[in-house]
Amino acid sequence: MSTAGGRGPGRPRKLPAAEQRERVLSAACQAFAAHGRQGTTIEEIARLAGLTRQAVYEQFGDKNALFDEVVAHVEDLAYTTIAAQGAGDADLGLKPWARRNFATLFAFVAEHPEAKPILDEAERTGNPALTRLRARLAEVYTKASRQRWVAHGMEPGRADTALVTMYFAMTEALVGLSWDGPAPDREALIDLLTEFTVGGVLRLHRQSPDVIARVRGPVE
Incomplete structure (x- = not known):
């Protein structure tokens, strides 16, 4: 026999608001990554979340507001995860530091395959989340890498900004590359990036220092 005010037989338990929100965000990430903002419906998100449409509306208002929330969540997750590795381990040398950060980017994409499609969709629909994320990460990586280049006798100046931009661009391209076969x-890809970037720039610094100097500009 049910008590007064309790759940009747077979009546589903109402989930706490925080758990509903987590479910909706997770479901929305899947749906927006697969179908984009335009192609995703609240009905699909509610079905994936195991909730009603009304519950989704109560949590986020409408689809556009939910998409903005998902983009902000993904941007923050990416920044927090990747920047923490870039800024950590001050005693780590240049090459192992760079390799670890390339590995972090690959691992993040593997663990969160929905992140890049969502950020790309945000850019297409007028929210420069990916551009903003790249700029925020570049600031962290530029500062951390500059300290390590100096240890190799190289003062990169503004060349470091160009180098960090190249590192991110190459990594993004390799992470998302479709291969012919397995x-x-x-x-192996992480080693290739490490040697091509860090090893390549160090060789350039030794053999053709004028190239870096032309990009670097005057050193204060």
Whole structure:
């Protein structure tokens, strides 16, 4: 026998608002990554979340507000995860530091495959979330890498901004590359990036220092 005010037989338990919100965000990430903002419906998100349409509306208002919330969530998650690695371990040398950060980017994409499609969709629909994320991360990485270049006798100046931009661009391209047949081992790609970037710039610094100097500009 049910008590007064309790749930009747078979009546589903109402989830706490925080759990509903978490479910909706997770479901919305899947849906927006797969179908974009225009192609996603509240009905699909509610079904994936195991909730009613009304519950989704109560949590986020409408689809556009929910999309903005998802984009902000993904941007913050990416920044927090990636920047923490870039700024950490001050005693780590240049090459192992760079390799670890390339590995972090690959791992983040593997663990959160919905993140890049959502950020790309945000850019297409007028929210420069990916551009903003790149700029925020570049600031962290530029500062951390500059300290390590100096240890190799190289004062990069503004060349460091160009180098960090190149690192991110190459990593994004490799992470999202469609291969003809099975993809190469991830560790091999990380080694390739590390040697091509850090090893390449160090060789350039030794053999053709004028190239870096022309980009660097005057050193204060």
